[in-house]
Structures are given as structure tokens and as C-alpha cells.
Amino acid sequence: MKSLAYRIVNPCDALPKKKISKVIEDQLLRSSFSAAANYRAACKAISKKAFVYKLSIAFEEADESLFWLEGIQELKLLPVEKLSAIIMEANELASILAAARKTTQANLKKS
DSSP, X not given: OXXXXXXXHXXXXXXXXXXXXXXXXXXXXXXXXXXXXXXXXXXXXXSHHHHHHHHHHHHHHHHXXXXXXXXXXXXXXXXXXXXXXXXXXXXXHHHHHHHHHHHHHHHHHHO
């Protein structure tokens, strides 16, 4: 998660100097770093409930990051080749977080 947040910095710096770019840049940086921080907190959680809670936040923030990356692509603010690998990674991480949350929630219900 942290590596994705770091990889997002350069594309944000490369955005054209437009109003919309500034909005997207701020939101994307916030959501990607929040996803990483909340994932880290989940890994250090003291209970399964706390783990699910932090994992849920990490998932939501990762999904928001994906939204902003797709916005950059759809608005053609950066060339597709600068974004495709990052979008794919963000999508995979969001999917992994969603699956981990679902599995942990199911296990909590069993116990």
C-alpha cells in the first residue's frame, strides 16, 4: 500500500496546472496515503474487530484513489501509459482489501 502511495506522487506532480488538476491531486494524495496508513494500522490492530474497521477504511480510501486515477485518465490530464500500471495496481489492492475484509467479517460471525 505504501509503495502505491509513493508511486502516485510523480503523476500528481506531472498534472497540468489547471484548477481541476489541483483538486484531483489533493484528493488523490490524501486518499492514497490514507489507504496506506489505515492498512498499516489494520496490520497492527489489537482485535479482529479493529482489524476489520481499519481494513474497511483502507479499502474505501484505496477505492477513492482508484476513482481519482480514473478521472485523470478519462479527463486526459496525463497520457494513458503513465497511468495504466498504477490504475491496475490500485484496482488489485482494492480488490484484495475487499476480499480480506469479507473473509474476516465472515470469520467473526462464525465465532
